[in-house]
Amino acid sequence: ETGVTQSPTHLIKTRGQQVTLRCSSQSGHNTVSWYQQALGQGPQFIFQYYREEENGRGNFPPRFSGLQFPNYSSELNVNALELDDSALYLCASSPGRGQGNGELFFGEGSRLTVL
Amino acid sequence: KQEVTQIPAALSVPEGENLVLNCSFTDSAIYNLQWFRQDPGKGLTSLLLIQSSQREQTSGRLNASLDKSSGRSTLYIAASQPGDSATYLCAVLDSNYQLIWGAGTKLIIKP
Numbered sequence: 598e599t600g601v602t603q604s605p606t607h608l609i610k611t612r613g614q615q616v617t618l619r620c621s622s623q624s625g626h627n628t629v630s631w632y633q634q635a636l637g638q639g640p641q642f643i644f645q646y647y648r649e650e651e652n653g654r655g656n657f658p659p660r661f662s663g664l665q666f667p668n669y670s671s672e673l674n675v676n677a678l679e680l681d682d683s684a685l686y687l688c689a690s691s692p693g694r695g696q697g698n699g700e701l702f703f704g705e706g707s708r709l710t711v712l
Numbered sequence: 713k714q715e716v717t718q719i720p721a722a723l724s725v726p727e728g729e730n731l732v733l734n735c736s737f738t739d740s741a742i743y744n745l746q747w748f749r750q751d752p753g754k755g756l757t758s759l760l761l762i763q764s765s766q767r768e769q770t771s772g773r774l775n776a777s778l779d780k781s782s783g784r785s786t787l788y789i790a791a792s793q794p795g796d797s798a799t800y801l802c803a804v805l806d807s808n809y810q811l812i813w814g815a816g817t818k819l820i821i822k823p
Contacts, residue, residue, distance in 0.1 A: 601755075639716070639801055639813030640756075653809065687755055701746075703755035 601690050603704035610678050611712050618673040618707045620688030626702070628652070629671040631663060632687040634706070640687055646671055675709075683711045714739045714806040718814035726822050727794060733787040733817045735802035740780045743805040747776050747787050750799045750816065759800075760787070792821045 602621045610616050622629050628647045632640035642655035646665035660676040669690070675682055685708050689701040715738045725731050735745070744763045748756040760769045760776040762785070768777045775788040785802055801816040 603755075637815065639803070639815045640811075641813075642810055655810065685753070689756075700758045700761060701756075703757070705755045706753075708753065 601688060601702050601704035603686075603688050603707050605707055606705065607708045607710075609710045609712060612678055612680060614678050614711075615674065615676045616678060616709060618675075618686050618688075618709070619670065620673070620690075620704055621670045622688075622690035623702045626690035626692050627669050628691045628693060629665055629669065630689045630691070630701070631671070631673045632689065633657075633682075634685045634687055636684075643673065678711045680711050683709060685709075714742075714804065714812045716802060716804055716812050716814040718800075718802060718817050720817060721815065722818040722820070724820040724822060725792060727792060729792050730788065730790050731792055731819075733789070733800050733819070735785040735787070735814055737783045737785075737804050737812070739806065740783055741807040742780065743807075743809070745776075745778055745785050745802060745804045746811075747774075747785075748801045748803065750801060752799075756801065789819075794821045794823050797821045 601623050604619045630645040631643040634640040643657050644654040645652045649665045662674045665671045685706040687706045688704045691701050717736050719734055746761045747759045749759055750756045762769045762778040773790040778785045797820050799816040799818045803811045803813045806812050
């Protein structure tokens with residue numbers, strides 16, 4: 598069974614740039630959720646995709662956007678990067694709709710540093 | 713607004729001790745509560761999920777309890793081992809179907 602994989606693992610950007618983070622969901626899972634985790638904090642929900650459609654969004658501005666592809670992999674795009682966007686970005690897949698109806702399987706995360 | 717708090721923020725105990733981690737939440741209208749483990753710079757691993765109708769769940773040396781009315785959950789770790797060292801986070805699925813997370817308890821087990 599293939600787990601959740603994220604890329605890149607680490608990246609450094611400067612203010613104002615754009616970034617794309619990628620996530621491959623676990624085999625058989627059709628739901629992908631994205632989270633932002635600042636150092637020493639719990640994750641904050643960004644949004645979720647279920648069968649290629651956005652299915653819920655947290656309190657993040659529109660410059661955070663996403664996609665889900667027919668194979669259920671997903672991208673998180675962040676435009677006009679700000680220093681506070683520096684964080685660990687986590688992707689989680691699950692076999693059903695909703696964030697916590699069942700067990701969530703997380704990737705290792707993408708560590709973004711904005712200078 | 714649902715808030716989740718975990719106390720203490722950090723805990724260091726000798727190997728072999730039993731220990732309890734605490735999680736509290738402000739709104740009892742939850743669907744479930746989950747405990748996760750996070751190793752430094754890594755993703756999260758789900759440990760236990762307790763549905764709102766349940767009182768506890770057990771997996772190996774781990775036991776999680778839920779008291780919805782008082783807004784509390786505990787994670788009990790028996791016979792702690794150095795490999796248990798990690799940050800433990802709890803998260804509740806609130807009435808809006810959003811996962812609200814605590815900031816975690818960093819646990820260090822000393823050999």
